[in-house]
Amino acid sequence: MRTILITGANKGIGLETARQLAQLGNFVYVGSRDIRNGEKAVAELKATGITQVAAIQIDVTDIADIRRAQEELSSQIDALDVLINNAGIAGEQPQELSVDSMENVRRLFETNFFGAVQTTQLLLPLLRKSVASAIINVSSEVGSLTMNMAVDRRPNWRNYSAYGASKTALNAFTVMLANELREQNIAVNSVTPGYTATDLNQFKGFKHVSEGARPIVALAMAADSSITGRFFQDGGELPW
Template identity: 75%
Template sequence: MRTVLITGANKGVGLETARQLAQLGNFVYLGSRDIVNGQQAADQLKAAGIANVAAIQIDVTDIDSIRKAKAELDSQIDSLDLLINNAGISGGQPQQLSTCNMETIRSLFETNYFGAVQTTQVMLALLRKSAAAAIINISSEVGSLSMNMSADRRPNWSEFSAYGSTKTALNAFTVMLANELREENIVVNSVTPGYTATDLNQFKGFKSVEEGVKPIVALALLTDRAITGKFFKDGGEIPW
């Protein structure tokens, strides 16, 4: 049984990813900033007959919280097989970079980028104890520089420019960390669920959470260790 930690797993894409991976036989830790919400999510899954889950308190913007979560995991497991950096915020819209409040930009980076980086740094000690560890960073198409320059770019993307820039940074982290950890056999990839209906976008997304998590679950189940430093969506690889 593989062990999985998903940050921001008490709702939305994180919770549905936890549900599906647990149903496939993995033991999933549902990371939640608020442990009450995390426990409610875990209880919800257990009530549905999914017993191999547990809630864990982790605020990715708080290094002490991350360290406490790691210590809790140390007391329960020998290694961590998969870390999914899912916790994120969208910020208020519109957020064009020419006018966006700097506090909003800093807040977005604090959670979406720095949160993922420091969570990964702390959890690497447990990941290194796994025979086949993996890190998945939940990104977005609006973080793709190539897609932003494409004629097919959706007109409203500029309203998410600050959020998108945090995902661009997260994608850079994916590539550079993948190169750094390649010799340690730890694979690192980015994946986008697409425009999925969650409270991140006031449920305006056109994909259900069940549809949105498909590429995440597929990547989580990937056994080809040569696939690292890539960016995926439902249907395959996409450009940076």
């Protein structure tokens, strides 16, 4: 059994990831900005017979809240095996970077990038206590610089330019941190769920949340520190 924390897990892909990982015998902390939403999500899971779950409040944009969550976890567990940085926002669209408001860009980076960085930093002491731990950053294919350079992609992804830039930054964090922690038996990877129907995209995605969660779950279950500094999708890898 692995002990796992998922941020932004009270709904969508985060909740489905929690469901699948708990069904595989892991203990999952369902992180949410509002503890009431987390408790509601946990109640939904328990109503279906999934018992190895607990709610924890963690607002990734609030450093004091992350510290409080870290203290709560430290009082309950000896080590954290997997941190899944899933919390994220899509921002307002359209968001072409030539005209998008700086307020929108900053909000996106505050949650999608800085939130993941400071959450990871504060939870690293617990991750270091695990025999083989993993940090999984939930990214997006719109954060792939290589894919953004493809002519057929540019018109379709333009409305998500600022969001994509925040995910590109997250991918850079993945690579840099993977190199830093390579000798400490901590794997760090990015993963995209693909275009999944959630409230992030007004449920326009063509994949079901059960499909979107699948590559995240696979990475969380890998327990192989040699798999690090890579960018995964369902069924394979993506270019940076």
